[in-house]
Amino acid sequence: MPNASELALFSLIVEAKSFNKAAQLAEISPAALSKKISKLEKSLGIQLLYRTTRRLSLTEAGEVLYNHSKDINKQVNDAVSAVSSFSEGLSGTIKMTVPTISGELILAQAVAEFCQRHPKLSVEMRLENEFVDLIKEGQDLAIRTGVLSDSSLIAKPLLQSNWIVCCAPTYIEKHGIPKTPQELSRHNCMAYTYQDKGAHDWYFSQSDEAYYVKISGNFATNNSQALRKAALAGYGIVYVPRCSVYDDMQRGDLVQLLPEFHGRQLGIYAVYPYTKHQSQKVRLLIEHIKDCYQRQAEYF
Structure with missing residues (x-):
């Protein structure tokens, strides 16, 4: 049974159109290369190449074998390249x-x-x-x-990424805390407009129930930092990725609202x-x- 090395050498000969050139590329002697191809032909029980002093050509069987084995060199090079960085x-x-x-x-x-x-x-x-x-x-x-x-x-x-509703303690002091998502409609909710949908329709779920709450407010922006700063200043409630306000909540500068409800993921x-x-x-x-x-x- 031929191995991958023998098939790769056979493909190299066909592409180089010369035993001498192929041997040079493979860094072996022409005699050693000829011996390997003879071994390949013997193991398959069929002639693959017509060889003369002037010309090298494929037999019908050789052409079939080449069409199936010509990518072996590329696959070997790709495999070596994939691990060479180690x-x-x-x-x-x-x-x-x-x-x-x-x-x-x-x-x-x-x-x-x-x-x-x-x-x-x-x-x-x-x-x-x-x-x-x-x-x-x-x-x-x-x-x-x-x-x-x-x-x-x-x-x-x-x-x-989990989204949460939050605001500054100063906003709570002035306007109170919404107890349900529906109560957000009575608050100044500032919209994050960088999203395909959901800027003014905030998603919530609890147990098996999921719904959207339409909000309104006097400020909207496509920049998360601008929205965060407006919330920190106490101007309203925001619905944002938790990661964007995590440090603010750890310091107590922002407070999560409605923690028993899940926001969008x-x-x-x-x-x-x-x-x-x-x-x-x-x-x-x-x-x-x-x-x-x-x-x-x-x-x-």
């Missing part, structure tokens, strides 16, 4: 795009830590909320929150273009980011 160290550049909230809170430090561990590697990280076209923009990786609509991309789940994903063999450096960066998220899961 011995050589990661190098090159990774281009990535991340949401502003995650980028400012966790990812900047996580990615900088990854770069410090791999000094030959650099990462260019863009903070933006738009869902950019990764292939068109030349991006290797994106961190995204929400539903993935582009089927040409691969999405690896990292964590679930959105998946956080590492997203990258489909490739037959994922880059080792991108795979390791994704694993590092997931580990960092898991270590700070209380933020979410």
